[in-house]
Amino acid sequence: MLLKPIDLCGRLNAAIRLAGGAPQFARLHNLKVQAVRDTQSLKSISEDVTKAVGLVPVLRYPVRAQAGRLATLGEVQEKLNSFVAQRETQRAAAMALGISEGCLSNIQNARRGFTPVLVALGFDLPVTRFVVLP
Incomplete structure (x- = not known):
């Protein structure tokens, strides 16, 4: 099943909330905070960030x-x-x-x-x- 970018945002926002914020989520998954924020806003999509929430971009x-x-x-x-x-x-x-x-x-x-x-x-x-x- 193919998910849309809005589905990525939903999963990512929930994971960020659970971690206590974007910096904590980034630290937890060894990611750059800016990559998390850029993916969250769909400015640019980081494969590493999407993998952290269990998704792969295609x-x-x-x-x-x-x-x-x-x-x-x-x-x-x-x-x-x-x-x-x-x-x-x-x-x-x-x-x-x-x-x-x-x-x-x-x-x-x-x-x-x-x-x-x-x-x-x-x-x-x-x-x-x-x-x-x-």
């Missing part, structure tokens, strides 16, 4: 055609691979996506992020969600 990609559906990185990769396979050449696929052939190759080989091709594949920019640590 990126998901909103699917434009299906409101509320979030795709995994693997699903985006699959969609890109099928898009390329449907074209005669990699160059034709790159042109259809509006990027260079080298850029497409770098994206496919995980040397570059998916941002340049997300919209053409039907996705929006990634959002952060959280999963509970096992």
Whole structure:
């Protein structure tokens, strides 16, 4: 189950309250106080702070055609691979996506992020969600 940032705030605020404040929570988990405060305000999310409350941040990609559906990185990769396979050449696929052939190759080989091709594949920019640590 994916949790939203508001769920992280709820867990973190409860843990901070239980510890007696942000400095005490930070000390208890060997974290920087500023990292705790920044995560609490969602200014920047520290993986160490999220782990301290039993969560791990993950990126998901909103699917434009299906409101509320979030795709995994693997699903985006699959969609890109099928898009390329449907074209005669990699160059034709790159042109259809509006990027260079080298850029497409770098994206496919995980040397570059998916941002340049997300919209053409039907996705929006990634959002952060959280999963509970096992």
